[in-house]
Amino acid sequence: MFVRSLNNESQLLRKIAEGDQHAFKIIYDYHRRAVYARAIFLLKSEVLAEEVLQEVMLKLWQSAGKLTDETNLGAYLTTLTRNRSFQILRRRVLEAKTEIELRKDWTESHNETEEGILLADTQKILADGIALLPPQQKMVYELCRVDGLKYEQAAQCMNLSVETVKSYMKLALRSLRSYMKSHTDLAVILIILKII
Template identity: 70%
Template sequence: MLIKPLLDENELLRKVTMGNEHAFKILYDHYRRLVYPRAFYLLKSESLAEEVLQEVMLKLWQTAGKLKADTNLAAYLTTLTRNRSFTLLKRKALEAKTDLELGKGWTEQDNGTEEGILLADTKKLLAKGIALLPPQQKLVYELCHLEGMKYEEAAEKMNLSVETVRGYMKLALRFLRAYLKTHTDVVALLVIFKLF
């Protein structure tokens, strides 16, 4: 899909560098029509395409000040989208291979008590990870994931844009997954998936 650049794109990028959320929203709304369809075409998954969209736009928010004035933003975002999509495809292939390996010789047994203890320990570990989050990420995680608020509701409560709330949630989840992976073993990871 061919997306024409915005007339005042360089000015919008300059404003984004200064933290202007309105300028970012204009860029986000304009270029989501490029990023999401491309990610969906590559990944064949709405949720994964949405994940790529959020990550690409978060990257734009973080790198807007580093882009040169003559940067072709559409090409830049297309490259980010392709690279992130391929990374996700590789991860999914690795997960499928791992699931297959773990599934060999797996027998279903009733380990209710053991699983209950493991789940309780994992919840404690998750609580420690949540406590380590930066304040804004922690609040977004608690509002959206623990209290069940929608991003729009959390954004209104925190006086932030929905895109910012999504970005904070993405960063919080990424940190928590990494934290749990480094503080637990494979069996516990299987139980953790029940929490996410």
């Protein structure tokens, strides 16, 4: 899935290596559809394809200075997209195998109705705790834990540094753990550890 290259691609890559965001936007806008289409073809998931697009473009931003004038950027991005998509697919296969193995080993009897009620109550308490977080911490928590964004992506969305996002996440998790401990008993805390 090669796309024709821009006339001034080498020049834009040099500018990106110097930190020129406008040059990066030109290349991003030019290649984003091809990268996204390739990822969605391989992964069959819009969410995962968007994740791959962001990671591939982040890699381009970081490695622009290492690319030579002879680099076929379309081919380079296709290779990055394919490799990252395959990594995700391998991870999903491994997770599925692990889950199957865990289910085989889990012979403990349990009451699904009672656990369902307990889980619903726990999720309600967690939602209450999230609602009490300061706005920045709440937004970071929701972007990273609910929407599944990486810290770098959340930082970009919020126009913050990655370190600031990590700091907000630590504070949010500390607050939520404290809130949950004061509003639940020990059995519920074990379930919470899987949620938070």
